[in-house]
Amino acid sequence: MFHGSIPALVTPFASDGTFDEAAFRDLVDWQIDEGSAALVACGTTGEAATLTFEEHFHVVRVCVDQARGRVPVIAGAGSNDTRVAASNLQAARAAGADAALMVPPYYNRPGQEGIFRHFAALAADAPLPIVLYNVPARTVTDIQPATVARIVQAFPKVFVGIKDASGALARVSQHRAACGTDFVQLSGNDDLALAFNAMGGVGCISVSANVAPRLCAEFQAACQSGDGVAALRLHDRLFPLHDAMFTDASPGPVKYAMTRVLPGFPGDLRLPMTPAGEAARAAVDAALAHAGLA
Template sequence: MFSGSIPALVTPFDADGRFVETAYRELIEWQISEGSSALVPCGTTGEAATLAKEEHFAIVKVCVDQAHGRVPVIAGAGSNDTRVAAANIAAAKESGADAALMVPPYYNRPSQDGIFQHFAALAPSSPLPIVLYNVPGRTVTDIQPETLIRIVEAFPKVFVGVKDATGVLQRVSQHRAALGDSFCQLSGNDDLALAFNAVGGVGCISVTANVAPRLCADFQAAGTGPEALALHDRLFALHTSLFTDASPGPVKYAMTKVCPSFPGGLRLPMTWPSEASRAAVDAGLERAGLL
């Protein structure tokens, strides 16, 4: 259902933390024109954790409106409360999204059966297909391969893919062996996207694509051969630099370098990246040919 370079969109805020709709629309237009194949509003990189529910889905609606059917919109909609997660999926549907991106419950640390029961409770009434988002580095909840396979096999028409940010490449093969090629596997780590695709992945939900959408789209279109390797090498320093401080601080700094008019505000507790991080981002942008 989804493939290629899919930016996990940053959310532009001004210095006072107010959403800047004009900048968001311009970002979306740029992403589409540069070859991004889908859009993810209000995910981790979009600072969803700092958005009130009404604001969150109003931003999703802006994204849908600007995309205007040209590319799919996968709205961040996860929660650690199953009832809230169900309401979020409904709100994403009402906002016009094509799918929901759902983390497993965070903070309360459910068992593997609890993770399964969470998604099993969401599936029967879900008005949207769901892309699972496994990012244990943030959620402290890891959807083990056996659990993911159990979820998808139980509800194959609902759970259509995974954004895998575990960094464990063998899981791509484990998932594919059980679920086949029709189950969409997307990397959640830009720096591992080449290896991820080589073992069966079909794209990346990307942080780097915010600042280098054309290069990321070209990289995904190149497959896994020499051209893809050359683009990976060109982008690698940028990929790593965007996590030299708490994300999305570095990528917002990078946006202000590539697009000087882009508002780089962050909402607490997120802060501007350190001097060392900014220097690393500058070097990554230069290596990629973006400065």
């Protein structure tokens, strides 16, 4: 269902802190023109944690409206409250999203049984396909491979894929063995995408693709065509950028990078997130030069 380079879109804010809809619409068009295969609206990189419910799904609606069916739109919709997550799924469907990206419950830290029951409850009335999002560094909740298999085997028509940001590459093989080759595996780590794809992944939900959508799309195309030489060359060209995106709290560095590659793009963030510091900006500048983007 999903493959290739899929940017986890930033959410642009005007200087007064409001959602900059015009800048976001321009960003959606640019991403599609540059070859992005799908779009994620209101994920972590989109500062979803600082959006109100109304803002969140307004951003999703704008993304869907501007994409005009040219590529699928995946809406971030997770919550640590199962009832809220179910409500978010309905709102994502009403906004026109093609699928939802769902983290396991964070902060309250359920065990594996709680994680399974959370997703089982969502599957009971799911209006959209769901892509699991496992990111233990943020949620402090890790969907173990056996639990992924249990969820997918119980509800194969609902849970169509996973964005895996665990950093544990062996899980690509474990998930493929337990969930089948039709289960979509997307890397959640740009810097590991080459190895992830070599082990059976089919794409990446990417931070770097905000900044370098064409290069990221070309990299993914090389991986899927089996052109290892081209894939490694593009990986090496992009690797400093992947690293620079996390030299300060995200999405500070990526928003700074956006102002460099798209003059006039608003780089404002909402507290508690703050702009990238001097060292991070220097790393971004060097990475953009290495990639031939500035």
